[in-house]
Amino acid sequence: MTDSLDPSGPAAPRAGSIAARAMAARGSRAPDYLAGLNAEQRAAVETTEGPVLVLAGAGTGKTRVLTTRIAHILATGRAWPSQILAVTFTNKAAREMKNRVGLLVGEQVEGMPWLGTFHSIGVKILRRHAELVGLKSNFTILDTDDQIRLIKQLIQAENLDDKRWPARGFAQMLDAWKNKGLTAKDIPEGDARAFANGKGRELYAAYQARLKSLNACDFGDLLLHPIAIFRAHPDVLAEYHKRFRYILVDEYQDTNVAQYLWLRLLAQRPTRRDSTAIAETRAPAAGRKGERPSAGEAAPAQASERSERSAVSEDQRQQINICCVGDDDQSIYGWRGAEVDNILRFDKDFPGATVIRLERNYRSTAHILGAASHLIAHNEDRLGKTLFTDFSDPEHQKVEVNAGWDSEEEARAIGEAIEDLQRRDSHDLNDMAILVRASFQMRTFEDRFVTMGLNYRVIGGPRFYERMEVRDALAYFRCVVQPADDLAFERIVNTPKRGLGDATIRLLHDYARSREIPLIAAAGEMVETEELKPKPRNALRRVVTDLVRWAGLLDSTKHTELAEQILEESGYTAMWQADRSAEAPGRLENLKELIRSMEEYESLASFLEHVALVMDTEQNADLDAVSIMTLHAAKGLEFETVFLPGWEEGLFPHQRALDEGGRSGLEEERRLAYVGITRAKRRAKIWFVSNRRIHGLWQSTIPSRFLDELPEAHVEVMEANTNTYGGYGASRWDGAAAFQENAYQTPGWRRAQAANAGFAGGKGSSGGDGWSGGRTRQIDYGGGAGSNARAGAAAGRGHNQPPKQGFGLYASARKGGPREIEGELVAKSVIAEDSRFASGDRVFHQKFGNGTVASVEGNKLTVDFDKAGQKRVLEGFVEGV
DNA sequence: ACACAGAGACACCTG
DNA sequence: GTCTCTGTGT
Numbered sequence: 001m002t003d004s005l006d007p008s009g010p011a012a013p014r015a016g017s018i019a020a021r022a023m024a025a026r027g028s029r030a031p032d033y034l035a036g037l038n039a040e041q042r043a044a045v046e047t048t049e050g051p052v053l054v055l056a057g058a059g060t061g062k063t064r065v066l067t068t069r070i071a072h073i074l075a076t077g078r079a080w081p082s083q084i085l086a087v088t089f090t091n092k093a094a095r096e097m098k099n100r101v102g103l104l105v106g107e108q109v110e111g112m113p114w115l116g117t118f119h120s121i122g123v124k125i126l127r128r129h130a131e132l133v134g135l136k137s138n139f140t141i142l143d144t145d146d147q148i149r150l151i152k153q154l155i156q157a158e159n160l161d162d163k164r165w166p167a168r169g170f171a172q173m174l175d176a177w178k179n180k181g182l183t184a185k186d187i188p189e190g191d192a193r194a195f196a197n198g199k200g201r202e203l204y205a206a207y208q209a210r211l212k213s214l215n216a217c218d219f220g221d222l223l224l225h226p227i228a229i230f231r232a233h234p235d236v237l238a239e240y241h242k243r244f245r246y247i248l249v250d251e252y253q254d255t256n257v258a259q260y261l262w263l264r265l266l267a268q269r270p271t272r273r274d275s276t277a278i279a280e281t282r283a284p285a286a287g288r289k290g291e292r293p294s295a296g297e298a299a300p301a302q303a304s305e306r307s308e309r310s311a312v313s314e315d316q317r318q319q320i321n322i323c324c325v326g327d328d329d330q331s332i333y334g335w336r337g338a339e340v341d342n343i344l345r346f347d348k349d350f351p352g353a354t355v356i357r358l359e360r361n362y363r364s365t366a367h368i369l370g371a372a373s374h375l376i377a378h379n380e381d382r383l384g385k386t387l388f389t390d391f392s393d394p395e396h397q398k399v400e401v402n403a404g405w406d407s408e409e410e411a412r413a414i415g416e417a418i419e420d421l422q423r424r425d426s427h428d429l430n431d432m433a434i435l436v437r438a439s440f441q442m443r444t445f446e447d448r449f450v451t452m453g454l455n456y457r458v459i460g461g462p463r464f465y466e467r468m469e470v471r472d473a474l475a476y477f478r479c480v481v482q483p484a485d486d487l488a489f490e491r492i493v494n495t496p497k498r499g500l501g502d503a504t505i506r507l508l509h510d511y512a513r514s515r516e517i518p519l520i521a522a523a524g525e526m527v528e529t530e531e532l533k534p535k536p537r538n539a540l541r542r543v544v545t546d547l548v549r550w551a552g553l554l555d556s557t558k559h560t561e562l563a564e565q566i567l568e569e570s571g572y573t574a575m576w577q578a579d580r581s582a583e584a585p586g587r588l589e590n591l592k593e594l595i596r597s598m599e600e601y602e603s604l605a606s607f608l609e610h611v612a613l614v615m616d617t618e619q620n621a622d623l624d625a626v627s628i629m630t631l632h633a634a635k636g637l638e639f640e641t642v643f644l645p646g647w648e649e650g651l652f653p654h655q656r657a658l659d660e661g662g663r664s665g666l667e668e669e670r671r672l673a674y675v676g677i678t679r680a681k682r683r684a685k686i687w688f689v690s691n692r693r694i695h696g697l698w699q700s701t702i703p704s705r706f707l708d709e710l711p712e713a714h715v716e717v718m719e720a721n722t723n724t725y726g727g728y729g730a731s732r733w734d735g736a737a738a739f740q741e742n743a744y745q746t747p748g749w750r751r752a753q754a755a756n757a758g759f760a761g762g763k764g765s766s767g768g769d770g771w772s773g774g775r776t777r778q779i780d781y782g783g784g785a786g787s788n789a790r791a792g793a794a795a796g797r798g799h800n801q802p803p804k805q806g807f808g809l810y811a812s813a814r815k816g817g818p819r820e821i822e823g824e825l826v827a828k829s830v831i832a833e834d835s836r837f838a839s840g841d842r843v844f845h846q847k848f849g850n851g852t853v854a855s856v857e858g859n860k861l862t863v864d865f866d867k868a869g870q871k872r873v874l875e876g877f878v879e880g881v
Numbered sequence: 882a883c884a885c886a887g888a889g890a891c892a893c894c895t896g
Numbered sequence: 897g898t899c900t901c902t903g904t905g906t
Contacts, residue, residue, distance in 0.1 A: 090895055119896040143896085163902095219896050254895090335893065438892050460894080497882070613896060632893045654892050672893080695891060696897035 033071045033104050037064075044323075044356045045069045048078060048246065051267075051350035052323040053343070057387045058372070058678035059363030059638065062325055066248055067097055069323060070112075071104035079245040081111035085266065087118050088250040091614050093636070094120070097250070114244070118259050120613050122222035125229075129236055133225045138605075140216045140478065141612035145471065146487045147171050147218050154206050158199060165196045170203060177204070178220025179337030181227065181258040184208060213516075215484055223258045230265040240266055245321060252326030252346070256337035264349065267322040320350060328383050329376050332632060332672050334664070335657075344383060361389040363638055367714040368684050371399040372677040374711035379667045391681075398716040399677065399684045401707060406691040406698075407441070407646075411448035414643050417685065418454060418626055421641060429455055431640040433627040435676050437652040441645065442628050455625035460633040465611055469576065469587040470594055474611060476566050480550045481605050484518040493523075496575035498539040507531060508540075520547060546570060559604045563595050585850070631676045642680035645687040647673075647704035651694075673706045 034042060044054045044065045056062035070086060073079050088094045094116050102109040114121060123141065130137040142150070151174075152167035173195060177187050184204040192201040211217055217225060230237040247267055249255070255263070324346060331340040347353040361369055369389050376382070404410040414434065421427035434445055442458060449456045464470060472495055478488035494500040511531070512522035526532060527541040550566050557565070567573045573591065576584045601607040627639070646652055653669035661668060677684050688703045837843060841853045 092895095117896065122896090141896090222896075332893075333895090336895080440891065499882095501882095630893060651892085656892055668893095693897075 031072075031075060033068055033075065037061075037068065038360055040356055040358050040360070041065050041068075044325075044358065045072050047354050047356070048073055048076075049321055051320050051346075051353040053252070053346045053350075053353055053355045054323065054325040054358060055343075055355065055383060055385055056325055056327055056358040057361060057385045058327065058330065058675070059361040060358035060387070061360075061362060062250075062327070062358065063096065063100065065358065066250060066323075066325055067100040067104060069248065070097075070101050073246050074105050074108055081108050082113055083243060083245040084112060084114060084248070085121070085244040085246070086112070086115040086248040086250075087121060087263075089117060089254055091117055091120075093117075093250055117613070118262070119219060119222045122226055122262075123609075123613065125226045125240075126217070126222060129226075129229050129233075132229045132233060132236070134212050135217065135225075136215050138215070138482070140214070140482055140485055141222070141609075142211070142216050142218050142487065143612065144171065145466075146216075147174075149487060149490070150210060150214075151203075151207060154203060154210065155196070158196070158203065158206075160196050160199070170195055170200075173200065174204065174207065174218075175220060176337060178218075178224055179256040179258055181224065181261045183224065183228070214486060216487075220258070223262050227258065227262050227265060230262075237265060247322040249322070249324040250326075252324035253328050253331035253340055253343040254326070254333050254338045255342050257339055257342075258337075260339065260342050263322070267320050267350070322350065327385075328381075329379070329385070329671055330635060330675050332635065332668060332675060334661070334668050340381065344381065357385055359385050359387050361387045362391070363681055364389060364678060365391050365393045365396055365682055367396065367398045368677060368680050368682075370714040371684070371710050372674050374714070375677065375706060375709045376670060376674040378709050379670055381664065381667060393682050395682065397683050398714055399710065400686060400716050400718050401710070402685060402687045402718045403703075404687060404689040406689050407444045407693065408448070410645050410687050410689050411444040414445070414645060414685075414687065415448050415452050415454060417643070419452070427641065429624045429626045432643070433629065433634065433637070433639040433641075433679065434643040434645065435629060435631045435634045435679065437631055437646050437654060437672070439630055441651075445628050445645075449626070455623060457623070457625040457627050459627055459629035464590070464593075465614075467587070467590055469590055472572065473563075473567060473591055473594055474608065476570060476572065477563060477604050477608060479520065479547050480554065480562075480566065481608060483520045483547070483551065486512075486519045489519045489523075492570070492572075493540070493543060496571045498543065500536055500539055500543075504532060504536040504540065520544065524548075554604065559601070559607065560595055560598050563598060563604065567591060567595075631672050634679050635675050638679055638681055640681050641683040641685070642676065643685050643687065644676050645689075646692070647686050647688040647707055648692065648701040649704055650699075650701060651692065652704050652706070670706065670709075 034045065037045060038061075041061055041064065044052065045068045048069070054062070054065060056065065066086075070084060073084060074081060086097060088097060098109055098112070098115055101112070101115070109115075113124070116124075126133075126135070126139075127137045130139055148167045148171050151170050152162060155162045155165055155167055155170070173191070177191070184201055187201060187204065192198060192204075194200060196203060211221070230240075244266060247263070249263060324343070326343050328340055328343050331338060331343070334340065342349075347355060364372075366389055369387050373387055402413065404413060418429070418432060421432065422429065436442055436445075439460075446456065446458070448454075465474070472492060475488040475491040478485045479492060482488070490505070493505065508519060508522055508526060511526050512519050515522065515525075517525075523540050523544045527537050527544060532540065546569060550562065550569075553562050553565075573588065576588050576591070579587075598604075598607045601610060652673070653666055657665040657669050659665075677686075686707070688701070688707065690701060691698055692701050693699070837853050837856055839853050839856060843851055843853055
């Protein structure tokens with residue numbers, strides 16, 4: 001127990017005690033922090049006792065309610081900061097919650113050790129009781145990479161064909177099992193058989209055994225181990241029951257079964273039922289459309305279940321102070337194990353729950369809300385909310401639907417729309433976003449924006465801590481801090497190359513296994529024997545003595561210096577310095593960044609812990625740039641203007657969601673669409689095109705069914721400028737000169753007043769080539785494809801040659817080029833001030849390395865790179881040397 | 882130890 | 897098409 005405030009110390013003022021009431025009632029006004037809340041929000045904040053479910057629609061002030069609720073609990077003295085458990089999914093959400101609570105209650109937030117992600121809290125619990133599951137409290141946390149390598153070894157050890165049974169696939173199965181809270185013995189027979197001729201269960205068990213011997217666990221274990229501990233040790237659980245007076249859960253619709261079980265154990269008093277399987281509390285999907293349990297009233301539960309559970313709940317109710325906040329309509333992580341059912345079933349899990357709906361939206365215009373609400377109403381599995389707004393916007397734009405020829409035209413038109421908004425309305429780029437369904441769509445936009453010189457930012461690329469060089473460096477640190485970390489050791493024994501090949505490593509493995517000692521220890525012993533040839537022996541000795549020496553410096557040397565020393569002395573830095581490839585300088589830069597980011601931690605060990613749990617790095621928001629991200633990544637964000645490209649069958653809804661998820665898959669896609677639209681405050685612009693390249697082939701596509709589910713009243717169908725697009729189809733292939741001349745000289749899109757034709761689907765049968773001008777949104781699914789059964793794919797029998805650019809003018813949209821993506825990509829705008837560079841300047845580029853500027857045009861530089869040759873790059877990509 | 886060819890993926894992606 | 901991983905050949 002290391003909490004600053006031990007809960008066994010002074011008891012928190014009892015709720016309702018004189019002191020608490022007096023604290024709450026200072027002055028006759030409500031406390032400041034309650035000011036500005038609407039009635040429902042306030043109810044959600046003030047209903048502190050008993051189970052509460054807050055159904056918070058998009059933009060209804062969910063975070064505000066959560067943070068204010070915490071502030072309220074603290075301010076009224078109901079609990080000490082250390083007695084509140086507040087869980088989120090992401091570090092970002094946890095950080096934001098902490099900041100905002102801090103704004104309300106000041107330093108008290110620092111006393112909240114139990115505010116964090118499921119995983120970070122899981123680690124914390126596990127470290128305290130590690131020995132109960134056979135681990136030491138300094139266990140390491142493996143990431144997916146380590147996990148896969150380990151599984152691969154196991155598969156090979158079982159003499160299985162690792163081609164036929166790829167480690168990656170097993171890792172996914174494992175993940176799915178763990179998400180469901182299943183240990184090796186719990187997995188269904190069918191699942192067990194599904195892998196490696198029925199060895200699934202064995203492998204799972206072997207994997208866990210191996211983890212134990214490595215004193216390690218994976219992400220799933222961070223929840224599963226605590227669950228096992230709680231179940232097997234009621235005394236430990238009781239300790240947490242005593243500690244956590246209030247539990248708050250963010251994004252409850254995203255919880256998976258394991259998280260649910262974990263929460264339930266913490267939230268409910270132990271009963272004879274709690275250690276049994278979840279199955280008995282599983283009710284059929286609750287809350288069909290139209291069924292709306294009102295606040296304070298438990299929804300009708302099945303009789304048997306109710307009588308069984310209510311006996312427990314009656315006397316415990318006041319103690320189950322759990323408040324879950326979420327929105328069933330924004331559940332988009334089913335594929336990752338999230339169970340919408342958890343939220344749909346809340347009032348059955350927690351009988352007598354108060355259900356509060358937040359339906360007043362503070363974000364979007366009535367049109368946007370209207371469109372989104374109408375769309376989501378097509379879902380059956382939902383609790384049902386009706387959002388409303390007072391948001392008034394002079395322009396009050398309807399949701400736009402635009403059609404385009406192909407993805408390149410889509411990118412072009414959206415790029416122009418962005419520039420228009422920027423010019424005409426001085427719209428900040430930061431306040432615009434392009435939300436795509438699949439990340440491959442991003443590329444077209446990047447290509448286009450680079451040529452336009454439009455600033456953009458890709459959110460959610462490969463992450464810093466997943467880069468090869470960063471992981472290598474971390475592996476070195478792990479070996480020093482944690483000498484039993486075999487996986488880390490394997491990673492670096494021969495990096496940089498030291499002549500320690502497979503043969504040596506295998507001998508080392510055998511030696512270690514026969515003696516049941518970690519690899520590093522084995523290496524230490526082995527170099528004293530004659531088993532290795534002199535060359536590898538000396539190389540290995542060098543590695544081991546280095547590691548031992550560095551470990552000896554742990555206490556005496558500042559960790560950042562030690563880290564640098566390790567990278568230097570191991571030859572790792574030198575390896576990249578010697579590397580002539582274009583990426584090498586960037587990698588060295590990343591290593592520096594890594595060391596820099598260690599500054600704020602006390603030790604190597606605490607830094608490594610941080611890294612294991614925090615896989616994201618902050619983006620810099622300084623630069624004005626359009627954001628490009630997936631719809632998934634957009635959840636929780638908001639923008640003035642949102643572009644939603646790619647609304648085509650097969651892409652959105654995604655074919656795989658339909659194939660694998662059936663109706664519920666479709667509903668999840670629809671929720672994704674709902675999330676997309678509701679990100680917009682004022683403008684939402686939807687796009688679809690009739691040709692898209694999928695897996696390298698051009699396919700004809702038909703408009704998404706979701707378009708048809710939008711309400712006429714809130715949607716405006718945009719029509720292309722007739723100069724540009726009239727007769728497009730007819731003229732495309734014969735390239736009518738008249739149109740070519742005007743193509744794209746007329747910027748932007750003209751509003752179409754009336755809309756009453758249909759978008760023809762694929763090219764072909766309907767004579768028209770793709771979409772012909774003058775059509776609108778009475779969508780004709782039958783249109784070229786003949787059948788919409790397998791939308792995208794079926795339509796593919798169209799042309800497999802790229803639809804050539806219809807017009808010469810823009811046919812030059814370039815390919816390839818400087819599209820550097822390092823987590824964040826920002827191209828400088830054309831409208832930028834004069835270039836900081838002149839010809840002759842030496843510059844450095846993340847991808848191409850060093851070079852000399854040959855010429856400058858605005859913000860575009862032509863650079864002769866020393867290694868990569870001459871390239872045109874945007875100024876934003878290079879820095880002066 | 883490194884270069885190159887062939888294979889397979891190619892929704893969404895937190896810890 | 898294009899990226900990444902793997903295996904093979906020199």
